[in-house]
Amino acid sequence: SQQGEEDPQALSIQEGENATMNCSYKTSINNLQWYRQNSGRGLVHLILIRSNEREKHSGRLRVTLDTSKKSSSLLITASRAADTASYFCATVGSNDYKLSFGAGTTVTVRA
Amino acid sequence: EPEVTQTPSHQVTQMGQEVILRCVPISNHLYFYWYRQILGQKVEFLVSFYNNEISEKSEIFDDQFSVERPDGSNFTLKIRSTKLEDSAMYFCASSVETGVGEQYFGPGTRLTVT
Numbered sequence: 001s002q003q004g005e006e007d008p009q010a011l012s013i014q015e016g017e018n019a020t021m022n023c024s025y026k027t028s029i030n031n032l033q034w035y036r037q038n039s040g041r042g043l044v045h046l047i048l049i050r051s052n053e054r055e056k057h058s059g060r061l062r063v064t065l066d067t068s069k070k071s072s073s074l075l076i077t078a079s080r081a082a083d084t085a086s087y088f089c090a091t092v093g094s095n096d097y098k099l100s101f102g103a104g105t106t107v108t109v110r111a
Numbered sequence: 112e113p114e115v116t117q118t119p120s121h122q123v124t125q126m127g128q129e130v131i132l133r134c135v136p137i138s139n140h141l142y143f144y145w146y147r148q149i150l151g152q153k154v155e156f157l158v159s160f161y162n163n164e165i166s167e168k169s170e171i172f173d174d175q176f177s178v179e180r181p182d183g184s185n186f187t188l189k190i191r192s193t194k195l196e197d198s199a200m201y202f203c204a205s206s207v208e209t210g211v212g213e214q215y216f217g218p219g220t221r222l223t224v225t
Contacts, residue, residue: 030211035216042216045216088154097159099156100156103152
């Protein structure tokens with residue numbers, strides 16, 4: 001299976017702290033994407049990192065990709081209560097065009 | 112900002128009934144997708160659609176499912192004879208380029224089969 005797997009499953013942090021979650025996948029990819037889902041809502045695209053990239057930033061988000069280890073991490077710096085959500089990594093394989101999602105990390109930011 | 116819309120937001124149907132879930136992708140997007148998320152589980156790919164034909168489908172997307180772009184704006188998912196296990200949140204997505212680019216998701220339709 002191509003699917004990414006996130007770690008940890010759940011994370012609880014204090015507002016202002018950083019949140020780090022990891023994603024591992026099994027086969028070669030074209031790119032890896034991170035999405036956020038607020039409870040019962042749709043998926044919001046956060047950031048895309050291509051297989052030839054190692055690090056990418058977007059605002060308070062930092063994503064790394066290590067294709068040799070088939071893993072990625074998402075760092076949210078200076079977290080806010082509004083960051084409370086589930087975060088999913090999704091991979092796009094080298095030979096297909098669909099997103100394969102992991103099970104997600106549920107992040108709770110305490111005020 | 113353009114967004115993907117889906118209707119209805121919640122659909123309740125009896126087992127064996129046909130349902131049609133509707134989506135309006137972002138207007139300049141060319142690639143369309145359906146995903147589903149059973150409560151508490153992963154988001155799963157169902158089908159991708161480009162140039163009025165299916166470009167890829169998963170094992171879930173069996174003969175009970177079909178997709179259509181009946182006009183220039185709507186993209187529909189039909190389930191011919193619903194089963195209890197079809198109960199899930201169904202998400203439509205669209206993208207400018209193939210799945211190698213970012214996909215924009217709609218808010219979802221919660222389908223409840225009783």
